[in-house]
Amino acid sequence: MNDLANSYAGPVPAPDPETKPFWDGMQEGRLMIQRCPNTGTYQFPPTTFCPGSLTTPEWVEASGRGKIFSWIVVRHPVPRDIFADKVPYVVALVELEEGCRMTGNLIGCDPEDVKADMAVEIAFNPVSPELTLPAFRPSAG
Amino acid sequence: MFKLRDKYAIVGIGNTEYSKASGRTVRSLATEASVKAIQDAGLAVADIDGMVSFNFNDSAPAMGVATEMGIENIGYAVDYAAGGNGANLITLAACAAIEAGLAETVVCFRAMNGRSGFRLGGGRDMSAYGVTQFTAPLGWITYPQAMAMWARRHMIDYDTGPEHWAEIATTFRENAIRNPRAMQRTPMTKDDYFNSRAIVDPFRMYDICLESDGACAVVITSAERAKDLPHKPVYIMGGAYGGGPSQGDDLFDAIRWPSHSHNCFKYIADDLWASAGVGPEDVDVAQIYDCFTYSVLMALEGLGFCKEGEGGPFVMDGRIKKDGALPLNTAGGLLSEAYIHGFNHVLEAVEQLRGDAGERQIEGAEICLTTAGAMTCGSAMILRN
Numbered sequence: 134m135n136d137l138a139n140s141y142a143g144p145v146p147a148p149d150p151e152t153k154p155f156w157d158g159m160q161e162g163r164l165m166i167q168r169c170p171n172t173g174t175y176q177f178p179p180t181t182f183c184p185g186s187l188t189t190p191e192w193v194e195a196s197g198r199g200k201i202f203s204w205i206v207v208r209h210p211v212p213r214d215i216f217a218d219k220v221p222y223v224v225a226l227v228e229l230e231e232g233c234r235m236t237g238n239l240i241g242c243d244p245e246d247v248k249a250d251m252a253v254e255i256a257f258n259p260v261s262p263e264l265t266l267p268a269f270r271p272s273a274g
Numbered sequence: 275m276f277k278l279r280d281k282y283a284i285v286g287i288g289n290t291e292y293s294k295a296s297g298r299t300v301r302s303l304a305t306e307a308s309v310k311a312i313q314d315a316g317l318a319v320a321d322i323d324g325m326v327s328f329n330f331n332d333s334a335p336a337m338g339v340a341t342e343m344g345i346e347n348i349g350y351a352v353d354y355a356a357g358g359n360g361a362n363l364i365t366l367a368a369c370a371a372i373e374a375g376l377a378e379t380v381v382c383f384r385a386m387n388g389r390s391g392f393r394l395g396g397g398r399d400m401s402a403y404g405v406t407q408f409t410a411p412l413g414w415i416t417y418p419q420a421m422a423m424w425a426r427r428h429m430i431d432y433d434t435g436p437e438h439w440a441e442i443a444t445t446f447r448e449n450a451i452r453n454p455r456a457m458q459r460t461p462m463t464k465d466d467y468f469n470s471r472a473i474v475d476p477f478r479m480y481d482i483c484l485e486s487d488g489a490c491a492v493v494i495t496s497a498e499r500a501k502d503l504p505h506k507p508v509y510i511m512g513g514a515y516g517g518g519p520s521q522g523d524d525l526f527d528a529i530r531w532p533s534h535s536h537n538c539f540k541y542i543a544d545d546l547w548a549s550a551g552v553g554p555e556d557v558d559v560a561q562i563y564d565c566f567t568y569s570v571l572m573a574l575e576g577l578g579f580c581k582e583g584e585g586g587p588f589v590m591d592g593r594i595k596k597d598g599a600l601p602l603n604t605a606g607g608l609l610s611e612a613y614i615h616g617f618n619h620v621l622e623a624v625e626q627l628r629g630d631a632g633e634r635q636i637e638g639a640e641i642c643l644t645t646a647g648a649m650t651c652g653s654a655m656i657l658r659n
Contacts, residue, residue: 144415146407156407178405178529184520203427203534206475211416224414226423226529234529236408244475249430266411 141260142215151179154192159265164195164255166233175231197255198272199229206244227253227269241270276513276549282369283500283507284657286315286493287621292457292612295390296487301334304385305342307489311381315493316504319343322493324350324377326368328360328615332392333385350377357394357525358563359515359538359647360384361616362655366513368494378495384617385489393485394615405527417565418482420525421648422474425568427534429476432583436476439567440467441589442602443480443609446564449596450606452633457484458610481567483608490617492624506659508627511641512550513655514542521650531650535583537569538652539576539645546577550656552641554579557656559626559636560600560643561619564607569648577643577654596636604634616646620655627659 148156158165167190168175169183176183176190183190204225210216223239225247239247240256253269260266288310290296290303304327312319322345325336336351350371354360361384368380388394394417402410409415414423429435444464450456462480470479500507517538520530528534547553554577562573571585579600580588594602605611605622612618623642625631645654 143413144402144406144410146402146411148407149403152407176530178408178527203423203430205414205419205422205426207413207419208475209471209473211419216413219413222413224412224419224423226534236412236414236529238412260411264411267408 141264143260145264151181155179158194159257159267162257164197164267165192166195166229166231166235167191168193175229175233177233177235196230199227199253199269201247201249201251201253202226202228202234204239204247223247225253225269235267237267237269239270240268275545276366278369278373279511279549279551280509281497282372282494283497283509284365284492284620284624285495285500285503285505285507286311286313286317287491287624288312288314289455289490289618289621290488292455292486292488292614294485294487296387299334300332300385300387300391301338301342303387303487303489304334304339304383304491307385307491308339308381308383309343311491311493314505317379317493319345320347321379322381323347324368324371324380326352326354326364326371326380326382327384328354328356328364329384329386330355330357330392330394332388332394339383350380357647358565358616359651359653361563361620361646362513362644362653363515363646365492365494365510365620365655366515366653369510372494372496379499380494381491382494383489383491384615386615387487388613388615389485389487391487405523405529408529409526414526417525418477419474421566421568422477424528424534424537424649425476425566428568428571431535432586434571434586436468436478438571438586438589439481440464442564442567442570442594443467445595446603446607447610449604449634450610453605453611456606456611457486458606477566483565484610484613486612486614488612488614490614490621492620506628508624509658511552511656511658512546513653514546514549515653516542517651525649528650536576537572537649538647539573539654540582542652542654543577546654546656552656556641557600557643558639558641559604560602561604561623561645562602562607563616563619563645563648563652564603564609565648567609570602572648573645577645596634601636604631604636619644619646623657627657
């Protein structure tokens with residue numbers, strides 16, 4: 134089906150003041166994460182205060198490069214009505230070059246071929262005109 | 275640190291039938307289990323002045339259960355918003371409440387229609403607020419999907435995997451066969467385990483606990499009062515609750531947790547053992563929160579029964595079986611007895627320490643560990659007779 138507006142039945146993120154820059158970035162094809170101006174530490178998911186230093190995090194565009202920290206292959210769809218035609222699919226925790234982890238589906242890779250520490254790069258996955266989900270694909274290099 | 279060593283005791287236990295469809299309200303399950311625990315303690319409903327529970331908005335409030343029982347002098351009724359981590363927290367909280375003078379004799383319970391009503395394992399709130407924004411839209415929604423991510427990392431780091439988890443699943447099933455309360459009493463071979471359906475790699479169906487309707491309750495009072503009651507008191511030697519850094523908003527917020535090869539127990543182990551004045555070598559039998567097979571490895575490693583990464587080999591060769599050096603989950607666990615959110619483990623611990631466990635009895639059991647939780651936050655107790 135080409136009508137993206139009617140094809141996405143999954144949970145829709147509800148951006149809030151902490152997460153809106155991330156989701157706006159997804160729509161623009163930019164992976165936005167936070168950095169603490171005091172410590173230089175990168176973090177995801179976003180917060181309003183940097184844990185520990187309690188300063189205001191700054192938003193920066195991440196390289197989009199990282200490696201697979203862990204992954205799952207979903208074979209039994211839950212809820213079935215939403216995910217039955219998606220299985221098997223991969224959800225990965227990716228360790229970004231910047232040092233923090235983030236979540237994304239893994240695309241462009243057979244679920245059987247995923248390896249620990251495999252190099253991946255961000256892939257923007259538009260599922261509707263209003264929503265682009267984060268995904269990763271194996272790095273070209 | 276918990277500083278009430280041996281000052282409080284579990285003096286009564288009660289439970290309902292464990293089933294897939296109770297056909298009853300959750301409150302009535304809680305009331306039945308609580309009344310049975312009070313009767314088991316040789317007490318009357320009027321002797322109870324505190325009630326503590328934990329839930330995920332899927333249960334009956336402590337006040338409601340007290341009302342159904344007809345307690346007139348309830349002074350302390352508290353519900354913790356907690357997951358599996360709450361099952362030992364509420365018993366420790368009951369001790370604290372009595373110590374503070376807020377109550378004298380407290381019922382702790384967990385009640386749920388976990389199969390016919392709100393299914394914890396079947397999904398979650400699909401509204402993608404908070405950290406769920408970054409998980410649910412990806413199809414990362416259920417608890418098995420959450421824990422599978424941890425299990426994979428342990429496989430990567432330490433080469434553990436299904437051969438170890440199969441040992442856990444089949445051992446607990448053997449135990450359940452000896453337990454008339456257990457929901458799953460058909461024998462399970464290793465082949466059965468390996469042939470069970472792939473749910474979310476690396477987990478098969480038999481890596482995942484049951485879903486159950488039912489309730490469990492215990493009565494806690496001072497060691498002094500316990501001496502006058504019919505059963506051998508089971509003393510709370512020590513306990514701990516908590517976890518490490520970056521516990522997150524919920525269990526899916528383990529995104530920044532330091533390492534998925536260890537969980538909360540690594541962080542609460544020192545307080546747990548110090549509070550009880552004993553160590554892992556003193557434990558005769560243990561009831562480990564087994565929402566998933568893999569969780570057992572993290573608890574054993576984190577609490578120091580073996581080093582991190584050695585849990586797989588540790589559970590092999592019969593060590594955790596009934597006649598092994600460290601019998602685990604003697605009633606069958608959450609994998610094969612029932613999933614009353616870990617509170618059924620506390621009841622089995624009490625039966626073992628009373629010497630009332632029948633066919634399941636571990637001879638000479640004097641000290642039993644119970645754990646609750648499997649991710650960034652958990653609780654544990656050391657009980658003795």
